[in-house]
């Protein structure tokens with residue numbers, strides 16, 4: 001088997017148009033979002049306008065990171081010290097981190113083998129915990145049945161904030177991920193769907209919520225310089241009682257995101273070509289299962305997950321290392337030892353320890369791989385063949 005020589009952390013270059021826009025901001029020297037000359041709309045405000053339009057929401061706030069967007073969304077939604085917040089047991093560390101940032105308590109909800117929130121466990125845990133809010137993490141781009149979720153939450157009086165770090169541009173029956181509850185939170189960190197190094201976007205249709213979020217983000221009394229903010233009257237009552245928790249986006253980062261946003265629909269198609277090709281090969285490999293994608297879902301295949309049911313820890317590590325030798329970087333979510341970006345609830349020791357047997361069992365056989373757009377379709381075929389080859393070589397003893 002010929003090894004693969006591509007680099008899994010290599011992104012595509014920032015488009016030339018974005019580089020020119022960034023150079024223009026640098027030449028002007030007005031990098032701070034409120035540093036504008038008369039009549040000028042800064043890039044951060046322009047990005048908020050453009051993203052609200054893309055997302056089909058009334059309001060948008062550009063801020064410093066996806067994790068920051070999550071934490072101010074929770075705070076603006078009224079979550080206070082000691083409150084329980086429901087969230088997926090399978091997610092990335094910034095999610096329980098955002099809950100901890102507002103002094104709240106994570107209540108982890110089990111996932112299904114299709115890697116989405118288990119609505120039965122959610123129902124149970126709403127009752128047990130009395131939580132009034134769900135921070136839904138559509139982890140690795142998998143959407144749960146959003147209609148059933150919305151019905152359940154409505155019946156129980158629970159509000160919804162969506163973590164859309166992997167679902168920017170994804171839809172459920174034509175409705176964009178992020179638009180199912182009070183707010184959607186997005187990340188423009190390098191490994192997500194738009195790349196400004198770090199960055200976050202928060203969207204909502206609720207004017208009172210968005211006024212609080214904008215003030216929290218550190219708008220001083222300059223909130224009228226936002227690109228997609230509610231009318232001034234919504235700020236009047238809360239502007240003196242809302243703390244400033246500086247986490248603004250600057251014009252430099254916004255300037256490089258604007259041209260990328262215009263290219264997002266085309267990039268989603270490119271991701272899905274790669275995702276579908278790899279999925280097709282892996283679906284035919286004995287002992288490998290890929291999560292089912294419901295027909296209501298329009299996904300963005302920026303990463304791929306697959307399971308090897310029955311694999312034990314030693315075999316999983318052997319499988320990861322056999323791939324690594326052939327140049328393919330798989331992440332294994334079942335590892336008790338957190339590695340790089342990958343950790344699971346056992347290592348989030350600032351949260352109360354919780355018993356999550358279903359999620360643990362799923363994660364113990366779950367593998368994950370990034371699909372950078374710098375890889376060609378040929379590269380993707382090669383990678384899929386290496387995974388198929390190593391899966392054949394490292395057999396699972398219990399099946």
Ligand SMILES: *Cc1c(COP(=O)(O)O)cnc(C)c1O
Pocket residue numbers: 065066067068091092094095137139140163165166186187188189192198199200
């Ligand atoms: C990346 C990510 C975030 C937010 O990340 P930042 O690095 O803070 O922008 C939130 N949730 C998930 C699932 C993520 O992968």
